Each structure stands twice: as C-alpha cells, then as structure tokens.
Amino acid sequence: MYVGIDVGTSMVKAAAFDESGRELAVETRPVRLSLHDGFVEQDMEEVYAAVVGVLSALTAVVPGPVELAGLTGQGDGVWLVDDEGRPVRAAASWMDGRAHELVDQWLADGTFETVFRRTGSAMFPGCPGPLLAWLDRYEPAALDAAATALYCKDMVFQRLTGIRATDVSDASMPFLDPRTRRYDNRVVELLGLTHRRGLLAPVSDPLATGQARGEGLPSGTPLANGPYDLPACALGAGVTAPGDGLLIVGTCLASLVGTTDLDLSGEPAGLYISTDRAGYWLRAMPAMVGTAALDWVLSTTGVRHDEVDGLLAETPPGAHGVRVLPYFAPSGERAPFVEPRLRAELTGVCLESTKADLVRATCEGIGFAARHCLEAAGLTGSLAVCGGGTRSPAWMQLLADVLGRPLRVIEGEVGARGAVLAAAERHGVALDADAWTRPARVVRPDAGRAAHYAKAYEDHLAHLHGARTRARR
Template identity: 80%
Template sequence: MATYIGIDAGTSMVKAAAFDERGRPLGVESRPVSLSLHGGHAEQDMEEVYGAVEEVLTSLTAVLDDPVELIGLTGQGDGVWLVDDQGRPVRAAISWMDGRAHELVDEWQSSGVVDSVFRRSGSAMFPGCPGPVLAWLDRHEPAALDAASAAVYCKDMVFQRLTGIRATDVSDASMPFLDPRTRAYADEVLLTLGLSHRRRLLPPISDPVAVGELPESGTRIANGPYDLPACALGAGVTAPGDGLLIVGTCLAALVAVDELDLAGEAAGLHISTDRPGHWLRAMPAMVGTAALDWVLNTTGVAHTEVNGLLEATPPGAHGVRVLPYFASSGERAPFVEPRLRAELSGVSLESTKADLIRATCEGIGFAARHCLEAAGLTGSLAICGGGTRSPAWMRLFADVLGRPLRIVEGEVGARGAVLAAAERFGVELETAVWTEPTSVVEPDAERAEFYAKAYDDHLERLAAARSRARAT
C-alpha cells in the first residue's frame, strides 16, 4: 500500500504527517521550534527549523510499514530567510510576526506606496512581509543582503537543503512582488519600493511547483504552496465563493475566487495558486490562538480548561470585551494598522477568568467575521487549526459567524501539501475523500442574533481604537 507524507514547517511547530492512499492518517511526528521576540523583532534560527524537519521526517519514516510514494512540503509564509548558495543562513530568519519595519510601512501608507503596490500585486504590505523587511535591511543591514545569495521563504530554505534546488512557488511569491495576472515578478513593484538593486535576491519561481528527490532514498518531493493555500487544498476549498478559516497562530480567512478585483481597500492579499485563473482572497489577521495563549499564560489557565470555562459564562462575558490585536506589529487584515494594540474593557472586581477567556474568544470570532466579510465569502465555510480542538469554541464561532462550520481536523496543511504534490507528479488521489469534513457545527439562532448586535459594537470600538493608534 502506498504511503504519502506531508511536511509542515510552521512558526512554532514542525510536523510530518503520513497518510494512506485514502487520506487516512498513519502517524504524525512533531517538534517545537522557538521564536525569538525582542524589541518588536521576531526571528527564528534556520538551523533549528531545518533540524526539526530532518528529525520529524526520520522519526516518521522509521515507523512506517510501507514505502513512501511522495512527499509534499509546506510551511509558514512571509518574512525573509536570507541564505547563501547552499541554502544555509546568512543571518537569523526574520519572521512574518516581526515589527521592525512598522515605521517604514507608516511612511509608505502616507505616501501612497502601499496603495500603489496593492493595485499592482493585489497584496497590502505589513511590517513582516518581504517588501518592508528587505527595505529595512537595505537601510540598516546592507551587509547581510550583500552576503546573501537569495531571500527565500521558510519552505524554500528547507527544499533547497533537502534537494539542492533553489525555487519558490507562485503562492509565496505573491507577497508582494508577484503580478497575479502574469504570474511573474513585477519589476514596477521593486522600483516603487526602492529595491530594484536587490532583484537578484528574489528566488526563481517554479510554476507549477518545483520537484526533486531526497538524495539518500530517492523519494520524490514537491515544494508545494505555503501553509495558507496548502490548508485550503487540504480542506477542499477550491470552488469560487467557498471559504476557509484557519484558527491557528495566525487567524487566516481565505475565499476562493476566479476573478481579480484590485479596486477595493488595500488590505489582505490575493494568493496565486497552481491553477492559472484561480486565486485565494486572503485576510490573514496577525493574531489568532496566539492572543488566547497570551491571556491563558497571563491568567495561569491551562489549555485543557478552555472548553469548560467557555461554558461557565454566557455570551457577552458579563460585559467584558477584548479587542484581540496583541501582535507587536499591529494588524494586517482586513486593514493595515501597524500601531494598533489590544484593548480590554468592561472588567470589574466581579469579573472572572471565565469572563476574560470567553471575551477573548469572542473578540477573535469578531475579527474572523470581519476578515471573512472583507474577503467576500458567499459559499460554504470550512474551519481548521488548533482552535478546533475546543468544541465550545467551535460553537461560539458558528454563533458569531452566523453560519454552519465544516470542521476539518488533523494535519490539514500537510494533507494539502500531499494533494499538491500528487497533482504535480500525476498521482491520482480521491480529493473529495481526502478533504471530507470531520463534522458540521450549526449556529444557534438566538445566540447568532445576540452576536450580530455585539459584532456591530465590536466594529465601533475597533474604529475608535484605530483612530487612537494613528494618533500615537
């Protein structure tokens, strides 16, 4: 029987998952990786990330009974991973969560650069995306750029180290240098950002995705789309209008589209996929489960307690409200506001930990609704990510969003990476079987009506918070 492996090099965890030919899980190996946060900077050790990939792949293949047919690779997007000719680090990787370029983004917003780039690439820049990070490095660490052979993305670094091939794909290249119409780099964007002299650092775009072999085993491997579009594939979100909500470190809302509309607000991005004429309108908010993690760590509440606490307090959390914008680089979707920060209100001496936890989960739910509305959701909605492990939170999401949720559990990104690799290698898999939802959660009509009014209040508080952020 054939076995398929998906590797997902995430921000906080690297995983390798094995599946049989019907998409049933055979095993998962995972290793945590660290994220260094200091003074608004967020960096990762490339050797640690690559070492974790080697470990999970070795450990997983050692326990499999059948030979591996192929491997699909995915990983976190954005940021800047400067490498030399061998794919080894020139400096620490700068994460998508980095905020060092926020003043530059402020400057570009005021001057119209952000809007101009969006009209060309379909992507609104934020501090942790490659455009601002490369421009910041060009100003403050030019020697690092001089020493580098390429500025790649996480999975591309891993793919080069595994196969010796340097390449990226159209999904990673989408932010912000790709022209989504031509599927090639837009030199006008580089010129607008003052980076034309650094063009040599952009990795070659392989369209369709690049393929290679592991040198020792000869196993075929494909350098698939990055984690957001990989999750869309793994959740079966391909029909125009259908959407996916990823409740992970990043709260990402994706909607499949077959037309480009670059006339709206310069926010989010249009992710090109392996299918020409098909994009994902993406609104990846900066903080998802990371916001809840901060609250849990601060209050001393364990993750295992969340489900019970959500059920211990009613909708509205007794008046406690949270604007969940905890990222040090502000927010990037469905608007760009680098100086926006989280706010907590309505707290009294009678407020409980349960109130605070529910208010945080509700705030994240409101942010998700905002993103999905901006992305243009009209069809069905799938949901995946670590947040799906809490049934109470999934019911809350269904109520806040006012629609049924197709719950897709397991290693969805790794699953999508396998499906992308199989298509690239011409291996036929039953996609509908691989992407079948685990369950469907229906909203409660009464709670949905309550949350519709609470959402309007959330938008009003958010508008006021954005005004204060701009004034700082």
Template identity: 90%
Template sequence: MYVGIDVGTSMVKAAAFDDTGRELAVQARPVDLTIRGGFVEQDMEEVYAAVVAVLSELSAAVPGPVELAGLTGQGDGVWLVDDEGRPVRAAASWMDGRAHELVDQWLADGTFETVFRRTGSAMFPGCPGPLLAWLDRYEPASLDSATAALYCKDMVFQRLTGERATTDVSDASMPFLDPRTRTYDNRVVELLGLTHRRRLLAPVSDPVATARTRDAGLPPGTPIANGPYDLPACALGAGVTAPGDGLLIVGTCLASLVGTTDLDLTGEPAGLYISTDRAGYWLRAMPAMVGTAALDWVLSTTGVRHDEVDALLAATPPGANGVRVLPYFAPSGERAPFVEPRLRAELTGVCLESTRGDLIRATCEGIGFAARHCLEAAGLTGSLAVCGGGTRSPAWMRLLADVLGRPLRVVEGEVGARGAVLAAAARYGVALDTAAWTEPTAVVEPDAARAAYYAKAYQDHLSRLTEARSRSHP
C-alpha cells in the first residue's frame, strides 16, 4: 500500500493506493480560512491536526503495511515556525492580499520585472517575498521569533518526522530560486529588502527530502518524501511529463501548467517557472487566483446547490443569455497570466429576466476563458489533462472542452496525492508503472459549433478584461 497526503487550502486529504495505482480509500477533512480586510490566514495547528486525523482514519479503513508515503500541499504563503516546527503565528495564505501595496511599488520601480528576469517568478501579494517584506515592516517580532519561513507541506513534514525543516525546488521556485542553479538568488533577497532575514529561508533539498514518520497517523517508521507541492504533484499524477503537454487544475485555484525545456525569461512577467526533480525541465505555470472558489461564491450567493449545477448548465444556452462574468474574485487581485493586485470580478448583462442558470453558466464560461488565456500564455502545444474538483461536473467539463476548443484528458480522483506517491517512489527507487497510475478516466471532445462560438466570445472576454484592467489602477 502507498499513501499520498495532500494538504490543500480548504481540504486535507489522504489517499491509499495499491501498486497498480488503484485508489483503495480516501479520507478528507476540511480546514478553515480566516478572511478579513484582505488578510487570509490559517491555523497551523488545525491544519496539522487534520493531517493526523485523516491519516489515522485511513489507517483504520485500510489496515496493513505501508510501503511508503508521499507528501504534497498548497504552495506560497508564509508558514512561520520555531525549532520544533510549531507555529509562531497563523499562516499567511497564498490568497492573502495585505502586501498588495508592496507589489504595486515593485511594479512601479522595476523590482518586480528584475526579479522575474532573474528567477522566472512573477510575484503576487500572497507569495513569500511580499509577505515576508510586509511582516518585516509591520510585524517584525514574528520574524524575530521564527526559526524558518516554510511552505505548508514543509511544516507538516517536520511535524510528522521531527526532521529539521527543509523545502524542495518546486516550492522554492517562488520567488527566490534561480531556476538555472537551483539555489537561492541572494540578489533577489536583497532587492526585496530581506537580506537580514535570509536565515529564515529553509535549505533547499534537491532531490526531495526523505525521512521516517513518528507516531502520528501512519505506522512509526514509514518512509516518507516531502514534495513537490500540489501543482507539480498534480502534473506527475496526471502524466504531464513531456514538453508541450499541459494540465489544467480546476480547483480552488485555477492552475495551468505546461511542460518545457525552454527557460525563456524575456516575455511578459507573469506566472512562474516551477523547477522539477528533472534538471533542465520546468513547468511553465500560470496559476490564476480563483477557480472553483469563484463558482462556490456564486452558488452560495444565489442559493444553488452543487448537485444542481449540471442541470442548470444543460438548460442554459452558450452565452448565458447575455450575462458575462470576469472571474477575478480574489482579494489579492490576479497573478496570471498578468499581475493586477487591484483587479476585481465584474458581473454584467444582468436584467430582471436573468436566471440563476444564467449566472452559473456565465461564471463557468468566465473561468473557462481565464483558463484559455493562461494556457495560451504558458505555451500549450500538446495534449491537455484536466483534474481537480471541477471534474466532478460532466456538464462543466463539456463546457470547458468547448471553450478551450480541444479534447480534455480527464483525470479523476486524488491526483495530487497520486503524484506525491509517484515522486516518493522515484526518490526511494521503487518501480511503479506510471502509465497505469496516470491513465485518464475519460476524454471529453469539444463540439465544433460551440467551439467556434466560444472562440469569438473569448475575444470579447479579452476586450472586456483590458477595460477592467485599465479601471483597476488608481
């Protein structure tokens, strides 16, 4: 048995697999986000307790020896810990927007672009650079008392194993890692005014760190590997390992990833290059801030249940009877395929005749247009896999195939946990049939007529986005 642990933003999951990649059982537990005035934080003790709980429940549901475990989780944010890996303060989430003024300043004075040209990372308010700089300015006591500024999975790994905190090249990619040398770029640290906080950056373990678990949910002594974080872990779990092939993760975050061996730091500063366990191979990532979170907000606001979405999409025509949604709902604005910290969502074309179905379809279409924008910017030329919570809606998958104008290799189940196991197996030298582990569950083909309609609607989306971006500047 192999166990994958995925510490997500709103849900912590643990999945058990047999050696053919068949999913044996999954345990999940929600975790809270505290959102107030642009601050988005998480209780680290709650997150860790959820990890231990799902592992304990999984062990009870599928008793037996565990060959090895792999760990992944949400990226970015700042998780300040002491020597024991215990929290110094609440974790600042990747969704946090408090540092938008610093990003605005760095956009204006050229620091933002300089950092991108050196690391391939386009900073946004919720990534560690701006958050650490904000904490250094407004909450220095927290940094003074911390031993390390970790990423989510690194905190969990330290608590599960007792090993000193490290991170991996994927998490370290934003924003301090030089993707060519796979080490921290101290000039970037200096540009962000953080040289005196350099000690907080966890050592980069390349390849990923391994250890054995203590008595915390898994059998003591279970071999476990730390990383990569959830985006590249999903790419592994979906079989996206060749240049040109892509992955769309329709989750809380709408993430677009395309494999590449070309490190081009000359284009528009947006997204990031994620370093992988293969030197010379990166994932060109365009992780838009909001995916299913946008739909969840609209569902909550309109009183529509998740199990009603498919029927409403089927009953509403393409174009949603004139209703349009620009799906930029995050309090920190947008980070891909452009950076606009002040950009906000827009809902237009609504009248007294508009229905709940119109609002739902317009939101799903808007998310699809955002995904197309990101995938084009990331350089998609090959096949496209899709995973995440959004794949549970067949109607949304058909809509996405039409909006994107290409077939979708739908990979269901716990794809991040699956990728974490594959990464752990590679690290420990355990031979697994990766083709069998990453087999798609379905292929959704686009409808030619609807795809042609959406190709024109996408151009309208880009025009409206340009106008919205111009209005977002003070």
C-alpha cells in the first residue's frame, strides 16, 4: 500500500491507497487551535502525536507492507524547533494576526510591493516573514533558542526521519526567488531578518526523502517531504496543465491555477507557488476563510451541518436580499487583495429573514469570493474542486451556478493522494496519475441561475469596494 499523510489545521489525516489509487482506509485525529487577542497557535507536540497516532492506527487496520509514504500539511506560520526538531514555543498558525501592524507598515513604505515584485509573494500577517519579524522584536529569546523556523510538514518530517529540510513550495512564501529557486537574501534584509537568516530551513530541490525511524510508520519506510497542502491537492486533483484550476473549499478557500508565465506585475496579492517542475508554477489566491465562515454562521444560529442542503432549498438565489461578505479571519484578507483590517459584513437582514437566508447568503458570499480569486489567478481551462465543502451536493450546485462553469468534484483525501503521487514521482515509482485523479462527478451550472449570479457578482464587487475603503480609515 501507499500512505499519504496530511497535517491539516484542525485535522490530521493518514490515508492508505492501493496501486490503482483506490482509497483503502483513512484515519483522522483532531488538533486544537488556541485563539486569543489575534494570536492563533498550535501545540506542536499535540500535532506530532496526532500524526503518529493516525499512522499507527492506519497500519494496524490495513495489513501489509508500506511501499511508500508521502507527507503534506498546512503552509505558512512559524514552527520553531531545536536541533532535534522539538518545539521551543507553540507554533504560530497561518491564521495568526499578531503581525498585522508590520504588514500595514510594509504596505505603506513600499516594502510589501518590493517583496512581491522579487518573489511573487504577497505577504500577510500569518506568513513567516511578518511572524519572524514580530518574534524578533517581541520574543527574541524564542528565536535565540531555535535551530530552525520550519513549516508544519517539515517539523513532522524532521521528527519522523531526522532530516532538516523544506521544499520549494513551502519556501515560496515569502523568501524564495521563483526564478532561481533559492532564498532571496535581499528580501530577508528588507524584512530586517539578515541576522536570523540561519533559521531558514535548507530548500531541498527536488523533494527531500528519508526513511522512517519507526514512529507511526515501520522503520525504513521511504518517506518524501512535500509539497504542502495546496500544491499537493492540485496534484491529487490532476491539475497539472497551464490554465487549469483547483478550488479547495476547506478551512481556507484556496484557488490555484497552473501557469508557465511568471507575471509579477499587477496588484500584489496571493503568491506564485514553485513546484517540482522548473518553469511551472501554481498561481495561488488562498483566501483566508472558506468553510470556517459557514461554520461560524452555523454555530451562531444553532444549525447543524447536515441541515445545510435542506436550508439551501428553502430560500431562492439572492437569499431575499441578505448578503454576506465572508471575511471572518482576524488577520483580514490576503487574496485576491491584501487588507489586514477587513472584516466580515452581514447586510440586508430584517425581522423576516430566516436561518435559511443567512446560510444561503454565506454560501453565496463564499462563492463570490472564490470567483474573484479564480479570475485574478487567470483560470482559462477546466476547474476541479475538493475539500470538506464537496460533501454538500446543494452547495456544489450553488458554486457551479455562481462560478458559471462545470466543476470536476474530487472526493476523498485529495491532499494525501497528491502527497503519494509526489513521493512516487520522486522515487521513480510508476503510478497511473489519470486513474488516481479521476473525478467522482461533474456538476454543471444552471443557465438561468448562472445569469442571476453574474449580476449578483458585480454587486458583490461593489459592496466589497466599499468595505475595503472603510477598512482603511
């Protein structure tokens, strides 16, 4: 069997596949986020214990040797570890907002734009540049005690194999030059981190490989590190050609489009993710909040997830005038624009509004945000969709209508699947990628509803323009 490990923000997963790509079993463990005053952190030991736990459970229920394992996980944030890969403090999550004032400063003085023009990375508060600069200013002892500032999957890889490394995809934000595929020391200098340059993990190009040391996986199991979850999902969904795209409807609403054109002009936003194929990038517009916005509305209104499809059927497109701008993250928004102080807005509500109106308006708002991101990323080809949101058939139909295009729905553990495909490529193991990435179904838009949403999308952009203006005051 082949094993894929996906270390997510709220859930750690391990999936076993056979040679044809059939999913044999999945084990999951939840992990907690600590949120307080804009700080969003995770306990690294809890995350690593969850990884070992899901791997141990998976190899117990699916007998037989593990031919190969691939690792992926959440990107960005700062995971400070010592020489052995053990934490020196809690990990700062990609959702963290503590460094927003630094981003505001860099937006004002031109540093933000300069970094984007050099690396294709539009910084946001939860990416390593601002977080490391904030820690250097307010918690220098933590950086002094650390050997490496890793990304999530890199911490797990070091603990499983003893190897200290990252890959070009994780390193893309914000220090990697996408042309040379090496760290840009001028960017490090611009962020005031030259004296911390040694904390950046070595970039392994191609992917780093190692052998498991017996925790979770049998000792000697070949393991490949990376890419991180967004490009891993692109591989798992079969998005490998220029112009084709992927929408991940998960905690983060991520839009990715394949490209061979490195265009660093235009409004600085999102990032270019380097891949194992030199000269091929993923133009990424990872909006901060996807299903997390709906989760908040459901918990606030007391609605269960299994009620969503029914509620979507109870109210028409437009939700009786209720509108939601779904920018719920404490660190604002990062794609397809950067506004650290932008917050969600709920308008058009009256005493006649229902829970169904609120749910539909939220799903529509997330759809409009996805359309904005995909257009900015340059989508011209087919569109695949994956993530937890795909479990709702009604929401998938709504998304197809809002986006005005067919959706290739990829089910199962897409990130873990992509991690295995990347590991197989790295180790020279021949797998049928078409079979591994075949969609479960295709959802096509309704022409009438798509026409309605095309007009509603223009109204959304106008509403968003006003919200961005207010956020800057």
